[in-house]
Amino acid sequence: MTVLRYREAVRAAMIEEMERDERVYLVGEEVGHYQGAYKVTEGMLDKFGSRRVIDAPITESGFTGISIGAAMVGLRPIVEYMTWNFSAVAFDQILNNAAKLRQMSGGQLTIPLVLRAPNGSARQVGSQHSHSMEHFYAHIPGLKVLAPAMPADAKGLLKSAIRDDNPVLFMESETLYGVKGEVPDDPDFIVPLGVASIVREGTDVSIIAWSRMVHVALEAAAELEKEGISAEIVDLRSLRPLDEETVVRSVTKTHRAVVAHEGWPYGGVGAEVADRIQRLAFDELDAPVLRATTLDVPMPYNARLEQYVIPQAARIIENVHRVLYKS
Amino acid sequence: MAKVLELPKLSPTMEEGQISAWHKKEGDTIDIDDLLADVETDKATMEYKSFDRGTLLKILVPPGSVVQLGQPVAIIGNPGEDISALAGGSGGGAPAPQPSAAEAQPKGDRAAQPAGGAAPSGEAPATTAPPAARGDAVSPPTQPAAPQPSSDGRVKASPYVRKLGRERGLDLTSVAGTGPRGRIVARDLEGLKPAPTAAAAAPAAPGELAAPEVRPLSMMRKAIARRLTESKQTVPHFYLSIDVDADPLNALREQINADLAATAAEGEKPPKISFNDLLVKACAIALVRVPECNAQFTSDAILIHRRVDISVAVAVPEGLVTPVVRDVDRKQVLDIAAEVRELAGRAKAKKLRPEEMANGTFSISNLGMYGIDNFGAVINPPEGAILAVGQVRREPVVRGEQVVPGRRWGLTLSCDPRVVAGAVGATFLKVLRQLLEHPTQILIG
Numbered sequence: 001m002t003v004l005r006y007r008e009a010v011r012a013a014m015i016e017e018m019e020r021d022e023r024v025y026l027v028g029e030e031v032g033h034y035q036g037a038y039k040v041t042e043g044m045l046d047k048f049g050s051r052r053v054i055d056a057p058i059t060e061s062g063f064t065g066i067s068i069g070a071a072m073v074g075l076r077p078i079v080e081y082m083t084w085n086f087s088a089v090a091f092d093q094i095l096n097n098a099a100k101l102r103q104m105s106g107g108q109l110t111i112p113l114v115l116r117a118p119n120g121s122a123r124q125v126g127s128q129h130s131h132s133m134e135h136f137y138a139h140i141p142g143l144k145v146l147a148p149a150m151p152a153d154a155k156g157l158l159k160s161a162i163r164d165d166n167p168v169l170f171m172e173s174e175t176l177y178g179v180k181g182e183v184p185d186d187p188d189f190i191v192p193l194g195v196a197s198i199v200r201e202g203t204d205v206s207i208i209a210w211s212r213m214v215h216v217a218l219e220a221a222a223e224l225e226k227e228g229i230s231a232e233i234v235d236l237r238s239l240r241p242l243d244e245e246t247v248v249r250s251v252t253k254t255h256r257a258v259v260a261h262e263g264w265p266y267g268g269v270g271a272e273v274a275d276r277i278q279r280l281a282f283d284e285l286d287a288p289v290l291r292a293t294t295l296d297v298p299m300p301y302n303a304r305l306e307q308y309v310i311p312q313a314a315r316i317i318e319n320v321h322r323v324l325y326k327s
Numbered sequence: 328m329a330k331v332l333e334l335p336k337l338s339p340t341m342e343e344g345q346i347s348a349w350h351k352k353e354g355d356t357i358d359i360d361d362l363l364a365d366v367e368t369d370k371a372t373m374e375y376k377s378f379d380r381g382t383l384l385k386i387l388v389p390p391g392s393v394v395q396l397g398q399p400v401a402i403i404g405n406p407g408e409d410i411s412a413l414a415g416g417s418g419g420g421a422p423a424p425q426p427s428a429a430e431a432q433p434k435g436d437r438a439a440q441p442a443g444g445a446a447p448s449g450e451a452p453a454t455t456a457p458p459a460a461r462g463d464a465v466s467p468p469t470q471p472a473a474p475q476p477s478s479d480g481r482v483k484a485s486p487y488v489r490k491l492g493r494e495r496g497l498d499l500t501s502v503a504g505t506g507p508r509g510r511i512v513a514r515d516l517e518g519l520k521p522a523p524t525a526a527a528a529a530p531a532a533p534g535e536l537a538a539p540e541v542r543p544l545s546m547m548r549k550a551i552a553r554r555l556t557e558s559k560q561t562v563p564h565f566y567l568s569i570d571v572d573a574d575p576l577n578a579l580r581e582q583i584n585a586d587l588a589a590t591a592a593e594g595e596k597p598p599k600i601s602f603n604d605l606l607v608k609a610c611a612i613a614l615v616r617v618p619e620c621n622a623q624f625t626s627d628a629i630l631i632h633r634r635v636d637i638s639v640a641v642a643v644p645e646g647l648v649t650p651v652v653r654d655v656d657r658k659q660v661l662d663i664a665a666e667v668r669e670l671a672g673r674a675k676a677k678k679l680r681p682e683e684m685a686n687g688t689f690s691i692s693n694l695g696m697y698g699i700d701n702f703g704a705v706i707n708p709p710e711g712a713i714l715a716v717g718q719v720r721r722e723p724v725v726r727g728e729q730v731v732p733g734r735r736w737g738l739t740l741s742c743d744p745r746v747v748a749g750a751v752g753a754t755f756l757k758v759l760r761q762l763l764e765h766p767t768q769i770l771i772g
Contacts, residue, residue, distance in 0.1 A: 255487045255513060283490040286513040287506075325506050325514070 002185055007040045007177040009151035010116070013158035014041070014078060016187045018048055021076060024162055027054040027063050028080030037082045038118060038177055064090035064115070068097045068167075071113040076162060081117035084133040084171065091136075098167040099142030114161045116170035118177070119147070120212060120262040121299060121310050130299035130306075132263025134211075137169050138240045138272070144193060145239040147171040149214035151181035153237050156191030164193065173212045194241035198250065202232030205320050206250040208273055209260040210236040213311065217260050220316035231320060239269050244276045248284075251277055255286040256323040260316050265293040287323040292316045329384060329404030331413050334394045337366055337373035338681035343395045344368045345546055346388055355383045357403055364400075369550035370648075370681040382406045393546075395505065484511035491516060547645045558708050562624075565744045566703045567752045571763045573719045573734035576605060579766045583660075602719055602736070603693050604664035609762040609769045610714060611635045611655035613755055614689055620755040621688050622711045622746040629746050638687030638707055639667055641674040648674045649707055651687040660770065691716060701737040711746040712755075715739040736763070 004012065018024045030037045032045040032055040045053040056063040060081060067077035081087050087094065094115065101109045121130045138145045144166055148154045154172070161168035199214060200221055209217040214235045221231040234250050236243065251257045257277050259270040274289040292315040300306050321327040334344060344366040351363055357377045364375045381403040388400050402410050482499045484492070488511050492499050497519055504511035544552070584599050591597035614621040614635050623630040635656040638649035650670035655663060673679050689711075692704040695718035704715035717737040724733030738759070742752040762768050 283486050286485040286487040325512055 001182045003180050004151050004155075004183040005177065006151045006154055006172070006179045006181075007038060009155040009181075009183045010040050010158055010172060011042065011044070012183070013155040013162070015044065015047065017159055017162040018044075018052060020187065021162075023074065024076045024078065025052040025054065025070075026078045026080065027056050027067060029056055029058060029082050031055060031080050036080075038174065040172075040177070041080065060086050060090040061093055064093040065097065067113060068093060068101070068111060071111045071167075072101065072109050076112045076114075078114045078116065078162065081115065083122075083129060083174070084117045084119040085129045085131050087115065087117065087133060088131075094137070094143070094167070094169075095140060099140050102166065103142060110165045111167045112165045113167045114158070114170055115167065116158070116161075116172060118174040119171040120173050120175075121294070121306070122174040124301060124303055124306060126301050127298040132261070132268075132294065134169075134171050134239055135263045135268040138269050139267075142167070143240065144168040145171065146193065146237065147211040147239055148191075148237050149176070149199075149209075149211050149235050151179060152183045153191055153197070153235075155183050156189055157193070157237060159190045160193050163190070168193075171211060176212055176215075179215070191237070194238045194243055196234050196236045196238070196243035196246040198232065198246070199235045200231065200233040202230040202254065204230045204254055205256040205258060205323055206232045206234055206247070206254045207258050207260055207316060207320070208234045208236060208247055208250075210239060210269075211262070213260045213262060216311065216313050217316055220260075220313040220320070223313060223317055224320055229320065229324065236273075242272070242276070244280060247273065247276060248281045251281045252284045255284055256320075257285075257289045258292060258316060258319045258323060259289065260292040260311060260319075262294050262311060264296050265291055266296060268293065287325065290319040290323055292319045329402055329408045329410045329413055330379060330381070331399045332363075332377075332379070332401045332403060333397045334366070334400050335375070335378075336396055337375060338368045338370050339685075340370070340681070341368040341396065343393055343546075344373070345393050346390055346400065347372060348390055349386060351383050353383055353386055354406075357381055357383055367546045368681070369546050370684055371679050372677045377403075379403055384408060384410050482511065483509055485513065487513055488516060545645050547648075551646045554708070555705055558705050562706050562708055562743050563745060564703070564706060565742050565747075565749060565752070566739055567742065567749065567756055568701060568737065568739040569756045569760055571736045571738065571760050572724070573602070573736040573763070574724075576602065576736075576763050576766045577719070577734050579770075580605060598661060598664065600660055600664045602695075603691075603716070604660055604667060605766065605769055606693075606714075606716060606763070607637055607639065607652065607655060607663050607667065607691060608658075608660045608772075609759055609766075610637060610689065610691060611658075612762055612769065612772055613758040615656050616758050617751065617755040619751045620712055620742070620747050623688070623709045624711060624743055624746045625709075632688040634688060636686060636688045638684075638690040638710065639670070640690060640692035640704075640707075641671045643675050643677070645677075648679060648684055649687065649690060650674055650679055650683050651685070656772070690714070695719065701739055703739050704741050706741050706743055712740055712742040712752065715741065 014026060018026070026041065026044065031041040032050060032053045035042040035045075041053065064079055067079050070077050098111050098113055101111055119134060120132045134145050134147055137143055144161070144164065146157050146161060146168060148157050158170055161170055200218060202221065207217045207221065214233065217233045221233055224231050232250050232254055234247055259273045261268065261270050265271070270291040270293055274291065277289050278285065292311045294311060295309045297309060299309060318327065337344065347365045347367045349364045351357060351361065357363070358380050359377055361377045362374055363377050366373050366375045382405060383401060384404050385402040386400070387402065388394055394400055402413050404410060483504060484499055485506070488499070491497065491513070497516065499511055502511050502515050502519065505515055506512040580600060580602060587599065588597040618631050621632045621635060623632065634654060636651050636653045637655045638651050640647055640649050652663060652666050652670070658666075670679070670683070687707065687710055690704070690707045690713035692713060693716040694702060695716055698718055700717045700720060702715045702717065704713045706713050715738070719734050719736045722733065722735055723730045724735065726733070738756070740752050740756055
């Protein structure tokens with residue numbers, strides 16, 4: 001075990017997989033000479049050279065499409081966007097090529113492609129740069145979507161993603177890059193896709209979260225404990241495929257569920273989780289499933305308004321009180 | 328503009344209250360701070376004073392009703408104002424909590440009540456009505472009283488409650504729902520027994536057994552029941568008994584009382600001190616010397632209190648209350664005596680404020696006046712120990728080689744061994760015995 005920051009865990013996963021398999025390469029804006037917009041790829045150009053660590057022009061649609069083509073003919077590209085917000089200009093490539101070609105070719109083509117970038121709100125980057133894009137992409141059959149909260153999961157899941165023969169979208173977070181945690185050194189350590197983890201045991205309510213919101217949920221759980229409320233936290237880690245078994249097991253124990261995520265509530269992944277719970281654990285529910293999400297507005301730039309719009313621990317606590325009929 | 332008055336929180340732990348009396352009647356003019364009603368909470372009878380001024384247009388709940396926090400109790404406004412919208416128009420509107428079970432039941436029917444009947448058993452709190460669903464934007468302003476199925480015959484219950492009902496054979500129609508719009512939620516099933524089946528009810532044929540007298544639980548009884556069960560089920564109890572020589576203490580007490588009588592001003596009733604007053608002070612000194620006994624268990628840590636606040640159990644007709652004498656270690660015996668008497672007097676009149684019964688660090692319970700020699704008391708959570716005090720017994724004692732008349736006093740410490748280990752409790756009792764058997768130390772602290 002080594003204590004690594006989240007960004008170092010992501011880097012370690014890429015380096016190990018590039019050393020393991022020469023078909024893996026990295027492309028993106030500023031990944032090489034600038035050492036990464038958020039220093040995730042620091043040192044990788046020196047290590048692997050410019051044929052495998054490629055600085056792309058500002059043409060997300062172009063380098064995404066080229067990488068899909070490369071994947072079709074046998075390479076295993078890792079595409080880094082500066083943030084997931086900029087994947088919007090590559091959306092057609094992701095939706096219509098990456099997600100579809102395996103099925104449309106009757107299985108003759110596979111797309112072993114990883115798309116990765118920071119996701120969600122940062123600090124005052126404005127409404128056009130604060131999107132939580134997992135909700136858009138998890139909607140699409142043919143894609144896999146991961147959003148780990150912890151450095152060890154980031155490493156283990158990214159390695160699984162690179163080894164997967166399908167397009168996998170990997171959601172990081174600007175505000176998580178500095179988070180430290182113990183990370184296994186074993187190059188064979190992987191975390192399988194589609195398996196959630198219980199990051200905190202509890203008996204009164206299940207808080208289901210992913211990415212940065214797992215940390216906010218932990219903060220909320222510590223506050224709730226002072227009131228004598230025992231919250232269990234399920235870190236989904238993988239949004240598609242979704243580990244409904246772990247979620248149902250937790251709700252069967254606690255009988256109450258709050259889904260906490262960044263991004264808008266309407267039709268989001270939280271709504272999907274709520275659907276699974278009401279469908280698979282109907283008889284276990286003592287209260288409706290509630291969601292603590294970003295408010296249903298474009299992100300304000302004003303710092304205070306931004307913090308108001310983003311879900312904080314207080315919003316999770318408020319929803320926990322409601323499912324416990326304490327408000 | 329008429330306004331619905333909702334039952335406010337009158338004590339920190341209050342969740343429901345029983346309106347014991349209305350001091351205003353419909354049509355009366357109300358000013359701010361006017362006494363509207365007496366409300367019996369889990370701790371005491373509190374005065375419910377008005378926050379508004381206007382005319383009392385309608386009383387929504389009769390005296391004797393148990394009302395949830397936030398539930399409408401009255402409407403005030405301008406004289407003659409139309410309140411049909413607020414009162415629920417067609418009459419089905421404002422929640423109509425029933426009077427407590429005894430009053431609801433026609434008196435003549437009591438003896439005929441079959442023993443297995445669903446009515447007042449004390450198990451099913453059939454008198455509670457749902458709280459108003461505050462902040463629930465879609466809830467209508469009024470809601471049906473919970474115990475009955477709603478007008479369409481449906482019982483509203485969470486899916487989990489329905490599952491539990493099926494598994495345990497519960498009759499949900501008799502359960503009061505406390506969730507939004509009277510929904511029965513898991514907490515409402517606590518303590519509920521399965522519905523009696525026809526076969527089970529059959530042996531108790533009406534007429535063969537006289538029906539018991541039904542005494543509905545007062546708020547205080549409910550609170551006592553909850554607290555005692557919580558204590559005995561969650562706090563391990565460990566008992567240590569001593570029997571002390573009370574002759575020196577008796578001599579000192581008589582001396583003090585004689586001196587107080589001799590020096591009292593003309594026509595003034597001299598104060599008196601009791602064995603118990605001296606014991607309270609002795610305990611405070613012993614707690615300062617053995618602070619581990621003045622402690623509280625939490626899941627993360629043991630809290631050793633830096634204050635000596637002793638709860639003194641006082642029997643009242645409704646049960647038992649424990650007013651707290653604060654900072655006993657820093658008070659004189661005479662002051663402690665006066666304070667205990669004053670608190671006990673107000674306890675019997677149910678005039679203690681909730682905060683006067685909270686946050687003690689140690690308890691003393693004395694049943695000596697009932698002729699009890701020894702008993703083990705139930706710890707008063709979150710405190711770590713309680714001292715049970717018997718009567719001072721006149722009996723033959725051995726002094727030197729002589730059997731002489733003497734006085735003995737039985738004291739039993741119940742301790743929570745998670746904080747007060749057996750040896751710590753024993754040390755406390757050893758110090759206490761030394762103080763009581765050499766009692767001038769109690770005076771000089």
